[in-house]
Amino acid sequence: MYEHDVLVIGGGGAGLRAAIAAQEAGADVAIVSKLHPVRSHTGAAEGGINAALQSGDSWEAHAKDTMKGADYLADAPAVETFARRAPKEVMQLEHWGMPFSRDEDGTVSQRPFGGLSFPRTTYAGAETGHHLLHTLYEQVIKRGITVYEEYFVTRLAVTDEPDPNDRTCHGVTALDLKTGAVEGFRATGGVILATGGLGQVYDHTTNAVANTGDGMAMAYRVGVPLEDMEMIQFHPTTLPSTGVLITEGVRGEGGRLFNSEGERFMFERGYAADEGELASRDVVSRAELTEIQEGRGFGDGHVKLDMRHLGEERIMDRLENIVGLARHFEGVDPLEEPMPVKPGQHYAMGGIETDEYGSTCIEGLYAAGEAACVSLHGANRLGGNALPELFVFGAEAGRHAAGVDLDPPAIEVGPDPDVAREDREWPTELGAGGAETDVVPDGRDLEPGALLGEAVAAERERVEELLTGDGDRGHVEVREQVQETMTAHVNVFREGEGLETALEDISDAREAYEDVTVTDPSRTFNTDLQQTIETRNVIDLAEVITMGALARPESRGAHWRAEHQTRRDEEWLRHTLVNWRDGDPELFYRPAILESESVTYEPEERSY
Ligand SMILES: Cc1cc2nc3c(=O)[nH]c(=O)nc-3n(C[C@H](O)[C@H](O)[C@H](O)COP(=O)(O)OP(=O)(O)OC[C@H]3O[C@@H](n4cnc5c(N)ncnc54)[C@H](O)[C@@H]3O)c2cc1C
Numbered sequence: 011m012y013e014h015d016v017l018v019i020g021g022g023g024a025g026l027r028a029a030i031a032a033q034e035a036g037a038d039v040a041i042v043s044k045l046h047p048v049r050s051h052t053g054a055a056e057g058g059i060n061a062a063l064q065s066g067d068s069w070e071a072h073a074k075d076t077m078k079g080a081d082y083l084a085d086a087p088a089v090e091t092f093a094r095r096a097p098k099e100v101m102q103l104e105h106w107g108m109p110f111s112r113d114e115d116g117t118v119s120q121r122p123f124g125g126l127s128f129p130r131t132t133y134a135g136a137e138t139g140h141h142l143l144h145t146l147y148e149q150v151i152k153r154g155i156t157v158y159e160e161y162f163v164t165r166l167a168v169t170d171e172p173d174p175n176d177r178t179c180h181g182v183t184a185l186d187l188k189t190g191a192v193e194g195f196r197a198t199g200g201v202i203l204a205t206g207g208l209g210q211v212y213d214h215t216t217n218a219v220a221n222t223g224d225g226m227a228m229a230y231r232v233g234v235p236l237e238d239m240e241m242i243q244f245h246p247t248t249l250p251s252t253g254v255l256i257t258e259g260v261r262g263e264g265g266r267l268f269n270s271e272g273e274r275f276m277f278e279r280g281y282a283a284d285e286g287e288l289a290s291r292d293v294v295s296r297a298e299l300t301e302i303q304e305g306r307g308f309g310d311g312h313v314k315l316d317m318r319h320l321g322e323e324r325i326m327d328r329l330e331n332i333v334g335l336a337r338h339f340e341g342v343d344p345l346e347e348p349m350p351v352k353p354g355q356h357y358a359m360g361g362i363e364t365d366e367y368g369s370t371c372i373e374g375l376y377a378a379g380e381a382a383c384v385s386l387h388g389a390n391r392l393g394g395n396a397l398p399e400l401f402v403f404g405a406e407a408g409r410h411a412a413g414v415d416l417d418p419p420a421i422e423v424g425p426d427p428d429v430a431r432e433d434r435e436w437p438t439e440l441g442a443g444g445a446e447t448d449v450v451p452d453g454r455d456l457e458p459g460a461l462l463g464e465a466v467a468a469e470r471e472r473v474e475e476l477l478t479g480d481g482d483r484g485h486v487e488v489r490e491q492v493q494e495t496m497t498a499h500v501n502v503f504r505e506g507e508g509l510e511t512a513l514e515d516i517s518d519a520r521e522a523y524e525d526v527t528v529t530d531p532s533r534t535f536n537t538d539l540q541q542t543i544e545t546r547n548v549i550d551l552a553e554v555i556t557m558g559a560l561a562r563p564e565s566r567g568a569h570w571r572a573e574h575q576t577r578r579d580e581e582w583l584r585h586t587l588v589n590w591r592d593g594d595p596e597l598f599y600r601p602a603i604l605e606s607e608s609v610t611y612e613p614e615e616r617s618y
Contacts, residue, residue: 011462014040014156015199016411019163019182019225021047023055023139023400024379024407025204026146028368031408033153037199039412040156042163042184044220044540047150048143051206051218052400055139056257056331057123058131059103060394061096064120067128069093074611076395077604079125079290080359080388081567082583082613083238086606087420088366088384092395092402099401100132108145109134111328121262121328123393125290125618129262131394136257136331142397158195160187162540163224164472166201166232167194167465168372169453174233174589175424177449179375180458183469187540190533192473194466196459200374200411203229203362204404207380210544211552212355212501213493216248216255225381227547229362230554231448234370235425235587235598237383238360239551240558243391243568244502246294248354250312254339256332256351258393261287263328265317267298268348269306275313282618289618292390292568295353295502308350316348353502357396359387359568360558363423363587367416368407371424378407385421385585385602389567421603425589425596432561432597437510438517440553446593476542481525485542488526491519492545492552500556505572509560516553523549554595558586561597579613 016032018025021043032039041047062072073093077084100118104110110118111133122129134141150157161184168179181196205225209217230236246267247256261267267287269275276282281297282289289297302311317325317332322345325333336344361383368376368384379400386399410416450456450464495515499508523546530538564578565571584599604611 011194011196011459012040013196013198014038015197016202017042017182017195017197018202018204020050020204020206020379021045021157021159022050022204022206022379023052023142023146023397024404026143026150027401027404028202028204028378028408029155030146030149030153031405032412033155035409035412035414037412040158041150042158042161042182042195044160044162044187046159047147047157050143051221053140053143054218054255055142055397056136056255057259057262058121058133058138058394059100059397060123060126060130060392061100061132061398062093062130063097063100063118063132067130069097071127072096072130075125075127076386076392077611078614078616079390079392081390081577081616082604082611083388083566083585083602085385085421085603086609086611087603088386090606091366092386092399095402096398099398099405103142103145103401106145106149109141111135121259122288123258123262124288124294125392131262133259136259136329138397161185161193162187163228164543165448165465165469166228166375167462168232168449169461170449170451171454175371177233178373181462183465185473185540187535190536192466192470194462196462197374199413200376202368202407202411203377203381204379205381207358208551209355211492211496211548211555213490213497214248214253215355216245216253217355222544222547223551224544224547225377226361227550228448229370229375229377230550230590232372233425233449233590234372234375235363235589236360236554237363237385237587238558238585239358239554239588240562240569240586241359241389241567242355242555243291243357243359244295244353245356246291246298246353247315247351249336249340250310250350250352252339253354254335255356256315256335256349260315260317260329260332263317263324264320265315267313267315269301269313270308271306275301275306285618290390290392293618296570298353299502302352312350312352314348315351317344357391359383359389359391365419365421365423366406367410367419368403369410369419369423376407376411378404389569422600425598432599434561436513438514440513440517440557441590441595442520442593444593447590473539476528476539477531479527481527483522483525483527484529485526485545488519488522489545489548491522492516492548496552500559503570503572504559506560509556512556513553513560516549516556520549554588557588557595557597562586583613
């Protein structure tokens with residue numbers, strides 16, 4: 011068994027920033043990651059990082075744009091903490107050596123991004139994430155922070171008090187991918203989940219194959235509510251054949267979208283008469299799909315994005331890697347012809363419910379980054395707002411887990427017995443039913459080390475069963491079943507009947523998963539075993555996303571319902587929460603917080 015004060019699960023931007031902050035606060039920190047840190051998905055980020063750095067801009071304007079972009083489902087204390095601290099975090103990165111693109115006078119360049127009232131997106135060419143990961147990883151190495159790479163965390167070791175609000179997390183179990191051994195990692199201070207997004211719930215996604223939402227699913231199964239999971243962002247410019255992202259930076263620099271009739275439809279068809287291509291992502295994604303569905307798309311269903319007029323010099327200076335991506339993944343040279351694009355799954359606005367310090371309702375368990383939901387992005391994230399979130403809230407979680415005293419949180423967490431639970435009919439049985447939970451039974455009576463030992467034993471048994479079972483299914487067919495129904499029914503456009511079909515399909519997939527066996531018996535880098543375990547996470551998360559979408563009868567941000575095409579602030583300005591109560595998912599709601607110390611954000615109609 012390994013032991014540290016603070017364990018950070020995940021070596022992406024959020025995990026690395028959290029580890030640095032915890033180490034600076036005096037903790038002995040270790041990072042446990044299924045990928046080597048610099049292979050984390052943060053490295054794929056292209057466009058940039060928002061922060062109010064220049065005169066003429068302000069953190070207040072950044073906060074206001076973020077609330078509007080979120081379609082007012084964000085919590086003001088989180089939004090203001092974020093907007094106030096982002097500039098300092100970006101300057102910190104600069105001092106650590108992040109090679110930001112610069113203007114001729116040497117100042118860090120900033121460019122326009124969708125939904126921003128000021129050009130406040132800093133960047134490093136179109137390889138911002140790659141440089142960011144390397145900059146942070148250098149700091150981790152310099153500080154001697156321990157990194158356990160290629161360890162796949164499979165379960166949290168949590169005490170089994172009946173009420174999740176009374177539980178404590180003492181560590182994690184992890185599969186050493188190199189040897190196949192299950193090991194225990196104990197945290198005397200705290201465990202921070204920084205495991206990233208869940209794009210693999212869909213079959214057309216910009217996310218890496220590693221993005222299976224493991225942290226969200228593990229936290230959910232030990233009793234932490236998942237928040238606003240129906241709010242999935244679809245990015246309007248992904249390459250049709252692979253889902254590879256064409257950064258919003260292309261539109262930020264002046265790239266133009268057009269349909270098969272040659273129209274710049276964002277302006278000419280009135281989708282966003284002022285901002286055009288720079289409207290927020292939900293608006294542009296719906297516009298593209300409307301064009302395609304009304305017969306003004308190209309080929310097998312895409313529109314085109316043209317950047318040739320920017321000129322080769324500017325393109326190669328600011329967007330060089332886009333040229334490579336389009337050439338290699340789509341066989342199109344964007345210096346010579348427009349690129350085909352269509353919407354694809356891109357980002358999870360929802361996630362593990364946390365307060366503004368990264369705490370969950372379970373003592374000793376924290377979350378940050380895309381895995382978490384501090385209610386910053388609400389119903390729609392603005393491009394360039396995810397990366398600063400990693401630093402601002404990653405650092406908060408790191409400091410908190412290391413024991414730094416903080417003010418009482420403004421954002422509440424946990425399944426609250428006083429909140430009215432939503433009692434509704436579902437088209438099928440949901441969840442795993444009965445007493446299914448990842449919490450180790452009788453943990454209450456065990457010392458932390460013994461509790462972790464029990465969790466390791468339970469996990470070794472699960473791995474053994476998967477390796478030696480006689481089921482006749484493979485994880486691939488089950489995962490595909492989930493991905494296909496999610497893309498068909500829980501996509502940019504949603505309607506009740508389709509969502510019900512998706513829930514039934516997911517329930518069938520859960521049943522099929524009971525018969526899944528790993529066919530590769532080897533213990534060394536057994537990707538069959540790893541992906542089988544991940545697939546269980548994909549099933550649980552698909553269900554929560556679809557439940558939330560079916561239960562929200564309005565259209566807000568990225569969540570658009572055919573039968574309910576307006577935003578209903580009086581009833582629905584509230585967060586969706588789903589809690590795994592020993593195997594039975596339960597839905598409840600909490601009001602969005604629109605008031606901060608200084609301002610009340612009044613919901614306005616969102617036009618761009
Ligand atoms: C193509 C693309 C481009 C983007 N561009 C931008 C942009 O320009 N600006 C912006 O603001 N945002 C952008 N985003 C969003 C942003 O990049 C992500 O939200 C962010 O990088 C997520 O960081 P993270 O640290 O939370 O997760 P990740 O970087 O995905 O890291 C997750 C880490 O967790 C580890 N992990 C996962 N599961 C386990 C497990 N079970 N056990 C152990 N370790 C585990 C992984 O190994 C990895 O190290 C983009 C996203 C994509 C997909």
